[in-house]
Amino acid sequence: MISLVLVSHSLPLAESLVTLIQSMTKDSIKIAIAAGIDDPEYPLGTDVIKIKQAIESVYSDDGVLILMDLGSAVISAEMAVEFFDTEQQNRIKLSAAPLVEGAISAAIMASTGASIEVVIKEAQESLKAKLSQLQINDILPNIQESKSSIETPISRIVKVNIVNGLHIRPAAKFVQKANQFTAKIRVKKCNNFSNFINGKSLNQLMLLGIKQGEQIEIETLGEDSVLALNTLQELIEQDLLETETSAKLLNSVTKTQKIFINSDKLQGIPASPGTVIAPGKIYETLLPKITKKISDNPETEWQKLHQVIQNAKQEIENLAKTISTNNDIFEAHLLYLDDPELLTQIKRLIFEKQYTASFAWKTVIDQTITDYQNLENEYLQARVIDLLDLRNRILKILLGGEINSLILEIPSIIIASQLVPSQVAQFNPSQVLGIATVFGSATDHSAIIANLLGIPMVVGLGENLLKLNSNIPLKIDGTNGIIHINPPLEAKVIEPSQLSISLKPAITQDGYKIPLLANIIGIADAQLAMNYGAEGVGLLRTEFLYLDRLTPPTEEEQIEFYQAIANIVKPHPLTIRTADIGGDKFVPYLNLEQEANPFLGKRGIRQSLAETEVFKTQLKAILKVSSEANIRLMLPMVSCLNEIKMVKKLLEEVKQELQQKNITFDQKLPLGIMIEVPSAAIMADKLASEVDFFSIGTNDLTQYLMAADRTNSQVVDLTNGFPPALLRIIAQCVTMAHEKGIKVSVCGQLASSPDAIAILLGLGIDELSINPPMICQISEIITQISLEKVKQSLAI
Secondary structure, three states, X not given: OOEXXXXXXXXXXXXXXXXXXXHXXXXXXXXXXXXXXXXXXXXXXXXXXXXXXXXXXXXXXXXXXXXXXOOHHHHHHHHHHOOOOXXXXXXXEEEOOOHHHHHHHHXXXXXXXXXXXXXXXXXXXXXXXXXXXXXXXXXXXXXXXHHHHHOOOEEEEEEOOOOOOOOHHHHHHHHHHHOOOOOEEEEEEOOOOOOOEEOOOHHHHHHOOOOOOOEEEEEEEOOOHHHHHHHHHHHHHOOOOOOHHHHHHHHOHHHHHHHHHHOOEEEOEEEEOOEEEEEEEEOOOEOOOOOOOEOOOHHHHHHHHHHHHHHHHHHHHHHHHOOOOXXXXXXXXXXXXXXXXXXXXXXXXXXXXXXXXXXXXXXXXXXXXXXXHOOOOHHHHOOHHHHHHHHHHHHHHHHOOOEOOOOOOOOEEEEEOOOOHHHHHOOOOOOEEEEEEOOOOOOOHHHHHHHHHXXXXXXXXXXXXXXXXXXXXXXXXXXXXXXXEOOOOOOOOOOHHHOOOOOOOOXXXXXXEOOEEEEEOOHHHHHHHHHOOOOOEEEEEOHHHOOOOOOOOOHHHHHHHHHHHHXXXXXXXXXXXXXXXXXXXXXXXXXXXXXXXXHHOOOOHHHHHHOHHHHHHHHHHHHHHHHHOOEEEEEOOOOOHHXXXXXXXXXXXXXXXXXXXXXXXXXOOOEEEEEOOHHHHHOHHHHHOOOOEEEEOHHHHHHHHHOOOOOOHHHHHHHOOOOHHHHHHHHHHHHHHHHOOOEEEEOOHHHHOHHHHHHHHHOOOOEEEEOHHHHHHHHHHHOOOOHHHHHHHOOO
């Protein structure tokens, strides 16, 4: 029996339609819906990946019939079908029937066991019953006659009065509106040299180079051609394509530049504390050299490119969410990725010339960049930066990474548009003294890594940042989020080698030795931590191994990574936390679903247990390194006893596999858990019986305990400081752990807070795992504390 897929801009409409159909067919056929998008503010739309998943959920060799409403639903459905192999595509059919009437007729006919050809015919003729019932069959000839009129294009000439012409923001809005109509839409400049272009293609519209005051001809052809033409004419003539704010910005470009040149500072968002003076250095991304390559399987290359484009869209949408205003540029980037003309050119190269996806993409985008550079309009020429950004974003995902292009002759402050975690993780703190970015958030993973490396960072500085020249003297104030331009000449460059590092042991006044370990993410900060006097690693975040790539890290890659860090840390302990991955991170090969609240979803150990093969690969690598190093294994986001038992079972399976191959490992590898979920803290006495140590992650524990998102400024007061509930639950957790004979550390941000040290030690915390640059300061604070007096003063 065939299955149905309903594609609609509206989820409520699709759900109601399914309810109606099921009442008629008694659930006898499979129906899947792909409707709406995951955006609470603008839920209307269609999603290619949702459609693909819907088809997969009901796929049948008897056939799948897709019914759609208008506009992007048709385009999205066509793209979704292309994800399937040729044999499957032959069994997936798209119907031009109206969504509601067509779906009902198709479902009823499908429930009888009819073939897909019969079902399609029934759906196509679904309007006949309504016309007959309304007794308006006599006007059918007129309808047929009117169809001939829509086969003749209609057009109008419109003058463009938009400041700087039809540049990227108004062009993007024009294309977005054009794609809402089924009519074919073409545009040309009113001169003797211009040909009509596809009005639904942002790229082709931009390449017309339409300036302020020039006239264009808009031509429409199709059922809704009159409505389309009227709407697009109104958009242009009434300047509805350009917001007042954008127009003011464009009108004041020259003025803004003058103000900027005379200005001595830029204000951004503080992301990592510290103050450093050094020359600025523009960070440029270089990619591996891409040469002409032929593929034996064009279909695979095309599907791979489609998947990468969807991943890139998700990246851009996530980036747009960090910017509260002026998101037009990101909307334009998304339109470029859906541009029908660009995709057609790329597809032709892949299938006709058998180019690889990467070479076809680069060839078409490079030619488009050249076309933009040849435009007379300087403002439009400047849009090359957008195409370069998109070109590199796609190639980086396709090729699995980038070449680190950062070559510093002297220690510098890095200037960049944005930086992903894997880029920041490669920075050497002795060379990269500060980071300044156009975009970003203080809670980005890049900011977290900068904190771990002790590199001052300011984000959200705006596009004026990129107008700075390399080697210009800068002073970065990561504490207050300010970049000072050309600071006083008497100021000197501050280099890490000039900093005095005290390696005094952390011993309280009454003789208690407090081990100070480090939170790290890689080899560079492992060495930094040991230089600062760390007594081991209390938290190695391994999830960064899994980000910004198309395939999971191999066992060999992980062994090399863990071994390199273990060699630096020896003989001190290295605590390796398994990957803390969830819906808030970009990991394309895991097919993570978008979640309304990823912090309450499938993340941490939940995700690892759902991907057992990926998880077992990590466990094998950790066990193999444990044979010659002091390794401790730690699990993130544990919320119940059963999760620990499931991990132990998997761990035992991996151990047996290694034993069968005579591979040595630490038979008594210590196993610990993160206490960051209130349920784990409450059940600490039961969990302590199953593990060898606890490590309290105060960041997540605080937000879960206080029901307050730590990234939400409106409730930040609930998560700052030392909420009494948090202190009480830490005290209870420590007491239960000590009763079972295991130690407790703190690896959250609280452990790096000078004001919190006395309180944490007074609550009975055994060791602290902190950001490397804070080790000396925390050690000094501990030497001023009398532990017994602190314990006596606390009454939790």
